[in-house]
Amino acid sequence: MPDAEAPDGSQWPLWEVFTQPGKGKPHEHAGSVHAPDAEMALQNARDVYTRRGEAVSLWVVPADQIVASSPSDSGPFFDPGNDKPYRHPQFYKAPRGVKVF
C-alpha cells in the first residue's frame, strides 16, 4: 500500500478499511478510501464497502500508519515459528488406542 499522494499533493489522504462481517468475527481488510478526516473516512467506507449489510463494525486506519513486514525478509523473519515442530500436538506420541483428544 504505497502512499498515494497526487502529483500536486491535493488528493485526500488514504485510509485502509477493515470490516467485521458479523458479531464475534475478526475484522478483515476490505480495501481503502480517500477522505480528509476520520469521520468522513468512516462514512465513505460505509458507502463503498457495506452497501448490502456486509459489516456490523468498521475500522478505518490512516494508510501511512500501518507498519508491515517485508516480503523479501519473510523467510528469516518467520523462521522462528517454522522450525519448532514440538509446538504442534502431532510431535508427541501417545499409546495406541488411547483417545488423547
Add this chain to the structure above:
Amino acid sequence: MSPTPKSPPDDPALVQAFEARIKAGETIEPKDWMPERYRKQLIRMMSQHAHSEIVGMLPEGNWITRAPNLRRKMALLAKVQDEAGHGLYIYCGTETLGVSRDTLVDQLHAGVAKYSSIFNYPTLSWADMGAIGWLVDGAAIVNQTVLAKASYGPYARAMVRICKEENFHKRQGYEIMATLAAGTPAQKEMAQESLNRWWWPSLMMFGPSDVNSPNSAELLKWRVKRKSNDDLRQRFVNLTIPQGQAIGLTFPDPDLKHNPDTGDWESGPIDWDEFMAVIHGNGPCNRERLEARRAAHDNGAWVRAAGDAYAEKQRSRSQSTAA
C-alpha cells in the same frame, strides 16, 4: 508505507523466481517484487477497468428520472451507485501499484486513457436499461469471474466483490427485457430494437480476436488474464442465446447457428472497423461522455474543498481545546 521505489531493469533471476510463483498459482501482493512490465500492464488494465465503471454510470444515469415506476427507479439508482463503488474498489486496487487515483482520473479526463468502448453508445429507449443490465453486465460477469482468479491479489479480491454485486445488475436487466417482451407489441418491439443495437457492441466488449490481441500472450503467461478474448466471448454467446430465445427475442445475426458437435453457438463476423473507430474516439458518444465526466469532476470541486476546510477546522478546534 513508503512509495514503491523505481526499480532498475529487471534482474533475470528475480523474473525467474516471480514466474515460478505465478506458475505455482501463488498470489502476488503489492509489496512483492514484480517485473516492471507486469506492474505497467496491471496499471493499464486495472485503470481501464476502473474508468469503465465510472463512465458506465453515464448511459444509465440518463434514464433514472424517466424510469417507468418506483421499483425500477430504485433498482436503477442502486445499480448506478454500485458502479461508482466498483470504480472505487478498482482505483484503490490500482493505487497499490504506486500510482495515485488523481493521476488516473486526470488521464481519463485528458482523453489519453481508454475505457470500455460500449459506453460510447447512446441509451435511446427505456429498453436499453434492460439490454445493458442483461448484456453489458452479463458480459462483464463472464470477464470478471475469470479475473477473480488473476494473479494480482488486490485486483482478484476486488473482482470477487464486484461479481457478487453484478449478479443483481444482470437479473434486473433481464427482468426488464422479459417484461417488455411479454408486453404489448410496441413494448416487445422496443425490447427487440434495443437488443438489435446492443448485441454486437456487447460481443466487442471482450476485445479484439486472439489473433489480433497484442497483449494477450503476456497477460496469459502472468495470469493477469486467465482465458483468451475469444474463449470468453464464446462463453458469453452460449449463455446468452438461450436467455434471449426464452423470452421470444431474436439476435441480429443471420449467420448465428448452433454447432451440435461442439455445443457452441457460432456467430457471424464482428465488424472490427467499427470497434477500432469507437476505441479511437469516433463512437456516437465519446465526446459527450468525457465532457460529462469532466463536468462532474469540476462541479464536485467545492465538495473536495469543503471536506478539506471542515477537516482543517476540526483539527484546529481539537488543538485549541487540548492547549
